Amino acid sequence: MNLAAIFISLLLYRRSAHSLIVLYIGTWIFFPFSAYSYYVSLTPPFHVLPQTWLVLAPLLFIIFFEKKRLDDNKKTSPRVAQLVCVVLIMMIITLAGNSRIDLFFNQILGPTAALFLTLRARCKDVTAALKIQIWIILFSSLQAIAIIAESTLSRFLFYRSANEQQFEWYVSNIFDRPFGTTAHPLVAGLLLAATIPLLGSLSSTLARILTAPLLLYGVLLTETRVSLLIAAAGIVYLVAIAKASFTSRLFFSIGIFAVLFWIITNISQFSVFSRYGLSDRSSQLRDQAYDWYFSHWAEHISIGKGMGYSYEIAKQESLRSSFESSLIQLSLDFGLIVTLMLIFGFVLLLLRRGRDYVRSRGALPAFLAAVACTVTFSSINVQSLVGPIIFVLAGLAVAVKTTSKTSSITEDDLVLSPKL
Numbered sequence: 001m002n003l004a005a006i007f008i009s010l011l012l013y014r015r016s017a018h019s020l021i022v023l024y025i026g027t028w029i030f031f032p033f034s035a036y037s038y039y040v041s042l043t044p045p046f047h048v049l050p051q052t053w054l055v056l057a058p059l060l061f062i063i064f065f066e067k068k069r070l071d072d073n074k075k076t077s078p079r080v081a082q083l084v085c086v087v088l089i090m091m092i093i094t095l096a097g098n099s100r101i102d103l104f105f106n107q108i109l110g111p112t113a114a115l116f117l118t119l120r121a122r123c124k125d126v127t128a129a130l131k132i133q134i135w136i137i138l139f140s141s142l143q144a145i146a147i148i149a150e151s152t153l154s155r156f157l158f159y160r161s162a163n164e165q166q167f168e169w170y171v172s173n174i175f176d177r178p179f180g181t182t183a184h185p186l187v188a189g190l191l192l193a194a195t196i197p198l199l200g201s202l203s204s205t206l207a208r209i210l211t212a213p214l215l216l217y218g219v220l221l222t223e224t225r226v227s228l229l230i231a232a233a234g235i236v237y238l239v240a241i242a243k244a245s246f247t248s249r250l251f252f253s254i255g256i257f258a259v260l261f262w263i264i265t266n267i268s269q270f271s272v273f274s275r276y277g278l279s280d281r282s283s284q285l286r287d288q289a290y291d292w293y294f295s296h297w298a299e300h301i302s303i304g305k306g307m308g309y310s311y312e313i314a315k316q317e318s319l320r321s322s323f324e325s326s327l328i329q330l331s332l333d334f335g336l337i338v339t340l341m342l343i344f345g346f347v348l349l350l351l352r353r354g355r356d357y358v359r360s361r362g363a364l365p366a367f368l369a370a371v372a373c374t375v376t377f378s379s380i381n382v383q384s385l386v387g388p389i390i391f392v393l394a395g396l397a398v399a400v401k402t403t404s405k406t407s408s409i410t411e412d413d414l415v416l417s418p419k420l
Contacts (some may be wrong), residue, residue, distance in 0.1 A: 118395030189224030
């Protein structure tokens with residue numbers, strides 16, 4: 001499977017770079033790690049997944065055979081290089097600490113390669129970001145439909161045996177919260193909430209009106225509190241950027257408020273609202289983990305022992321849960337200094353530049369939404385689509401310089417529906 005992934009990746013890289021990113025994200029969404037561990041024999045020590053090879057193989061090909069193309073976008077390359085340097089430091093720390101190198105490859109190194117390839121695709125084709133975003137919207141819409149189907153039937157529909165083997169909390173005969181093929185309700189909530197701002201790239205008002213409530217309802221059914229708030233903020237963002245006629249704005253607003261009114265009048269049907277209390281078990285576990293970290297953070301300023309080390313700390317300290325925050329987990333895995341360097345690298349990469357630079361509509365809010373969702377659960381330190389989707393959204397959110405032939409193109413010009 002890995003050899004097949006490498007062959008496919010090199011073929012797509014030469015012919016259609018954006019299709020490679022679409023395939024990379026699609027495989028993470030529809031074929032989660034639990035399915036691989038159940039259906040496929042993963043060879044130690046790396047356990048590098050086929051979808052990771054989809055983006056690593058082209059990057060290695062570029063490094064060894066097309067070095068001149070590493071700096072296609074000369075203004076963006078130094079900023080990418082700064083982020084890559086931090087990622088390499090994180091890899092060295094993981095190797096030196098004999099930690100989860102497989103987790104690092106699939107959640108950090110592979111996604112970094114995907115970010116780089118996303119930028120290259122956009123430098124070659126100014127509409128590449130839109131094509132990727134439309135596919136992400138399609139994938140998320142399918143997930144929302146799957147979540148609604150699971151909720152309606154009150155049973156899990158996908159990878160039941162695989163998930164039961166992989167997760168201690170999962171029991172296929174006891175339906176709790178739907179999550180489609182993403183293997184976890186928090187991951188499903190993050191994907192749908194982060195997709196809502198991407199709807200700003202669609203030119204069709206009808207498509208926004210139909211898709212936004214679908215995604216919002218899907219988030220609601222996953223019962224993820226932070227994702228629901230982020231999704232609601234995404235709806236507000238869509239209304240704010242709408243440049244349609246007054247009639248279109250009115251119908252869009254009526255559609256959204258009709259859904260919200262229906263939710264409010266049927267609030268008793270959704271257990272998610274009862275989860276906003278501070279006394280539930282999930283909140284107590286988070287409070288315990290956060291209290292420990294803020295009491296010991298000074299001990300973890302320097303370099304940690306690599307990816308996954310935070311789980312060892314949680315076990316040693318007899319915490320009933322992991323640290324339920326990507327930032328806390330990264331600061332324990334790699335040290336607070338390296339984590340701040342990673343954040344600073346993203347900030348530098350995403351800073352808006354001058355004239356003739358364009359950023360795909362909705363990509364930056366989508367990236368911020370995804371990052372915000374990771375703050376309150378063990379996201380980046382598990383084998384899921386969280387790392388890949390965050391880094392790809394970052395690649396879409398970077399303001400890229402247009403070519404001389406398209407130098408007059410603006411963000412508004414890129415709000416269209418390109419051919420898939």
